[in-house]
Amino acid sequence: MGGLREVAAPFVVPGPSGVAVRTRFKHLSAEDEKVLRLVGDLLGTLASRDLKARCAAGTDHDAERWAERKRTLTKQSSSRWAGAITKATHDQWALARRGQLAHIHSLQAGIETITHRLSRPIGEKGSKRAPGGYRSRQEWFAKSRRLHVLEDRLDAARADREAGIVRVVRGGKRLLNTRHHLQEAQLTEAGWRARWEAGRRFLQADGESGKRYGNETIRVTPDGEVSLKLPAPLAHLANAPHGRYALTARVSFAHRGEQWADRVAANRAVAYRIHEDTVRGRWYLTASWTNRPVALVPLEAARAHGLVGVDTNADHLAAWRLDHHGNPTGEPLRFGYDLSGTAGHRDAQVRHALIRLLHWAKRRGLSIAVEDLDFTAEKTREKHGGRKRFRKLISGMPVSRLRARLVSMAAELGVTIVAVDPAYTSRWGAQHWQKPLTSKTRKTTRHGAAAVAIGRRALGHPIRRRTAPPPAHRSDEQGHRTVQARPGTPGREGNRPRIPGPRTRSVRAGRGANAVDQNAQHRTGRSAEHESWQQDSLPLSL
Incomplete structure (x- = not known):
């Protein structure tokens, strides 16, 4: 069948490489919420500056610039917070690059489709494999203008990608645009501001195996006590040794709690993220880790x-x-x-x-x-x-x-x-x-x-139920060929098992033992012509 693309082979899907579980902070005090907001706002500001520096570097970024950025952040927070911020910045920049490439592919597909349809006569019907022409002259004209718009967008996107320019909004582009449509979103300016500040806070830290409870920056003990390392400008808020602040609320993970406890007890790496849901007025803690393949x-x-x-x-x-x-x-x-x-x-x-x-x-x-x-x-x-x-x-x-x-x-x-x-x-x-x-x-x-x-x-089978040969080949001319029995299948050329009783109206009981044995029947092109031939003696009367 011409025009059909090649079908890829089936494969077993690998399992997930990571696990993430979430729990809610209950009974947080007003002081705890105040400290979390102060720390999150400070680190969020540093993360925004670091993301701006990373985007400005573009594709010329190297290890030396990374080290310089981390040293700058360390002076304003701590070495561990600086490492968490720079890693999150790199992940966000890489995600933006992948989204930029996907946008370019989408523009290319749209341009190809419009170009094809503009080249077809107006009113021509399409097929399952290719679209036809546009329905009217007005639609053709509108699409010709859209083609120029998409080409301009594609040129701008390609230029940005070659220059290493990406556009990222910390807190989300959708939430940013909502600021101009508060009435449609049924939000007040204060409500939007609370969501915006919560979305731009930075309270996350990657784990490190071998360290106490698997994370030195945000530490969660087996009994549920949560404490975090305070940045240098907020060290005066510490209520625990070594510049740490311990929350009054205890946490527990109902889902995968045993797996989390095993990792914490063995000092294996666990990453944590703290965020606020301003709609419900709740704080949540998310724990994540990677699994062995x-x-x-x-x-x-x-x-x-x-x-x-x-x-x-x-x-x-x-x-x-x-x-x-x-x-x-x-x-x-x-x-x-x-x-x-x-x-x-x-x-x-x-x-x-x-x-x-x-x-x-x-x-x-x-x-x-x-x-x-x-x-x-x-x-x-x-x-x-x-x-x-x-x-x-x-x-x-x-x-x-x-x-x-x-x-x-x-x-x-x-x-x-x-x-x-x-x-x-x-x-x-x-x-x-x-x-x-x-x-x-x-x-x-x-x-x-x-x-x-x-x-x-x-299962590796063709979708069709059976492949019947052409009508001319359904006799002994070239053999009855189907896909039911593949070459090499044991018994594919043998006789059918004998079933007592008549099989058809033309074969009586006990007379159909060799019904499928073509070599046992004297038919044109079969065994009678392949046996050793011997002429009988002529009758004496001739």
């Missing part, structure tokens, strides 16, 4: 007992169990979720759907096959034009969040995840599986058929 399950072992094919949709997960031969068994499954409402509600819905799927697969000892989806270049308005509803549908699919949640939750339950190439799974699944799996008591959806296609690809 876990040996992946071989792909053949994940396929041994079959698996569950899962198709991701905007409002549900469609799943179907397949045996190791690629045959769907049982009934299709549906795990729904509602993505309306707040971000917390959406996240809870995704987690609830995934945990039901994982528990179902865990009870049956099955792996899960999912598509390796990436809609980065698939939801632009240049690609889909005026199909706003379809673009909104794709943008609403929680691909990244669902993938990250699925991998981390599956690692905890010991369920193996197999990722497959998403190419043509929905189209071929509906073409080859939707109708055969539909019966009087079961109506198979397109999503269920796609789940079967995903599972078969993960």
Whole structure:
């Protein structure tokens, strides 16, 4: 089939490399909150200055400039806070560079699509592989103007990237723009100011193995006491030895608390971050650490007992169990979720759907096959034009969040995840599986058929149910060829097992022993011509 791209091989998804757990500070005193705000504001100011210096250096930054920045910060805080700030600055600058490159790729894709559609006649219909022309002369003119706008943006973005220029807003660009739309956001200036200051504070420190409780800057003891090293300008606020301030509130981690306690007791590195939720008026502590790489399950072992094919949709997960031969068994499954409402509600819905799927697969000892989806270049308005509803549908699919949640939750339950190439799974699944799996008591959806296609690809089978030869080849001319038995399969050329009773109307009971043995039948081109030939003696009467 010409024009189809090459399908990548399935692979086992590695587990998460890190862990993060969060807990709430309860019963913080007014003095504790005051000290946290003072320390966070001071370190946030230093972090802003350091980020400005890093962005000014651009691609010419080297180890010497890094050391100079750290020495400058050490004079104004401490060596450990300076190390935490410079590392966070580098991470933020690298993230901005990756976002800049993604923006350039998005502009390039939009320009290519518009250029192609402008070159086609007005009103020409598109195909599944390429879009057609624009619908009217007015739309063609508007898109020609947009093409020049995108080209100007692309030139500016490329120039910034070559010069090493990035644009970063500490606290978030969205929150910054909200300042100009307080009425629409239902915020007062004081409320916005509180969020802005909380977002720009810096109260985080990486851990260090071998140090006491795994972190010298923000220390959490096994019994839940939290203390932090005060910067030099705020050393007079210390209420503990060695210039430290101990909070009156104690903390405990309900989730993964035993793992955290084991690391702290062994003085292994644990990173901490303290932040304030101004909407709820609460303070939180987040602990994170890295895990040792876990040996992946071989792909053949994940396929041994079959698996569950899962198709991701905007409002549900469609799943179907397949045996190791690629045959769907049982009934299709549906795990729904509602993505309306707040971000917390959406996240809870995704987690609830995934945990039901994982528990179902865990009870049956099955792996899960999912598509390796990436809609980065698939939801632009240049690609889909005026199909706003379809673009909104794709943008609403929680691909990244669902993938990250699925991998981390599956690692905890010991369920193996197999990722497959998403190419043509929905189209071929509906073409080859939707109708055969539909019966009087079961109506198979397109999503269920796609789940079967995903599972078969993960098992290494073709999506099509069988490959029938051309009609002219369905006789003994060239042999009956299908993909049911591969070359080298034991017994593929042998006779069928004998079943008592008539097999067809033309073969009586006991007469069909050699029905598939072509060498036992005298047919054109078969054994009669391959045996040693001997002419009988002529009759004497001739």
